Amino acid sequence: MERRIKRQRVLVIDDEPVIRNLLSDVLREEGLDVVTVTGGEEGIERVREEEFDLVFTDIHLADVNGIEVLKALRGLRRCPPVVLMDSYPDGLVERGLSLGAWGCLHKPFELYRLRAILEDLIG
Amino acid sequence: MSKVLVADDEEIIRELAKEVLEAEGYEVITAEDGSAALSKIAEGGIDLLLTDIKMPEIDGLRLIREAKKVIPDLLSIIMTGYATIETARKAIREGAYDYLLKPFNLVDLRMAVTKAFQRKRLEEENARLKQLTALFEVSQKLSGTVERDNLLNLLLRSAIAQTKALGGEIWLIDDRKPRRAAALGANLNLNGVVREAVHNGKPISISSKEGEVVFIPLISGRKVLGGIALGKDGTGFSQGDRELLHLLANQAAISLENSYLFSNLQDAYFSTIKSLSLLLEANDPYIKGHSQRVTELCLRLGRELELNEEGMETLRQAAPLHDIGKIAVSNDILHKREELNPDDWEAIKSHPIVGDEVLAPIGFLYRARKLVRHHHERMDGKGYPDGLSEGDLDLPTKIIIVADAYDAMASDRPYRKRLPNKRIIKEFRDNEGTQFDPLVVHTLLELLN
Structure with missing residues (x-):
């Protein structure tokens, strides 16, 4: 008899289509359910309404500052681990780490770094 | 040892990658363009392909595609600049394991390659595990x-x-x-x-x-x-x-x-039964020959009636043994010269059951057993021991019923001589449909004429 394992759900918040597509492809291949959104507000809404096991969010979003997104997510009742991404190093992600972000990825990042995060968080 | 092929049109990249990876213990060969790379792939033995995305003639993406045709489980890592990350994504979709962003540092190179090989080992282990699981299931079936x-x-x-x-x-x-x-x-x-x-x-x-x-x-x-x-x-x-x-x-x-x-066990059982059969015949001269004649007649009838091979095999097994149960009937009764009394008949009527029981330990005789048990049944349900009727009797059984009855009529008994042919024919005609199957009777009478 097969043991049914519930697929884990990941949310990706990024306004760059390449990143959304890339993460989508790679995460799906790792066996995860992936949802992608382009803006921070939408992202927060989704996490509020649905269950996610992990959130990747760009810190340089168009509509709202990634730090705000992080704060909002951390304020939710059940907040999944948040991994911050930045496209250029301006210290924001480091600030995010001190505010409770689980980790960070500097774009463009090699996949092994992404996979290492998945290994640690999801196994 | 794992072998890596580095394909890049820039000599510096090739040399650097070669140095770093050789230090890690990998065997490294290089190629300066797509065609050279494909020739090296064709030679075989490559475990991982590290290729630039932009190369003259054949680009990295196509190279990966072509290489995988030759080595289906080839690992590949593509080297790209940020501008071409979309292409890198395409490469991933085509099966590339990772990409390296130029200019890459040595740590990234080492990490990407190491992780790729680790992943491959993991996948192979999983595949082995699946194989072993399947093997286990097969083993279960095999042992049964x-x-x-x-x-x-x-x-x-x-x-x-x-x-x-x-x-x-x-x-x-x-x-x-x-x-x-x-x-x-x-x-x-x-x-x-x-x-x-x-x-x-x-x-x-x-x-x-x-x-x-x-x-x-x-x-x-x-x-x-x-x-x-x-x-x-x-x-x-x-x-x-x-x-x-x-x-x-x-x-x-x-x-x-x-x-x-x-098989040896079954053979041993079967040999024992055959011995019993011979003993029975040695004991009773009137039975001797009867089983052989019945067997021959059964097979002739079977062939005429186009009985299938399974049925013929059952007859071959059952006919020589059909009277084995008589071994339990006392000699006094078997050799009585006078007419048999009701008690004698009761004793004799037990022999199909005894025969069935005697054959029970021999697994492969499970069909033959049935014939032995039912060779005295009748079409109209008035037979013994189970009172079966036409619908319960298969062709081999119908055949042995007729053949056994024929031989009984056509041979001398302790209490009477054999019946003349005309009388035998009459007996069969009178009892077809009730005792005997009409088709089998018809076939028998044809054979007699």
């Missing part, structure tokens, strides 16, 4: 299979499926001579190979440009029972395949040995 043909077919099918072989054969030793006992799929031309392998009891592998043929002996204890041969094209059998085949062969040898033991 005693019927030799089923066992051999199951073994072959499993071995071929698990190793993706093209064809296979099983050879068994019969009287010290190897003979081909089962075959499936493509034809392997084995000849002398088998004799040698069986003689030595050691596995043999024959590689050619068409592929590989392996022969693995089936050994139980010290005895070589035979062997299994498989053929596969392309690069032949992997180490994993070989290990799997050895495991299967071990399990099969045990099952095969069991099936031989079981």
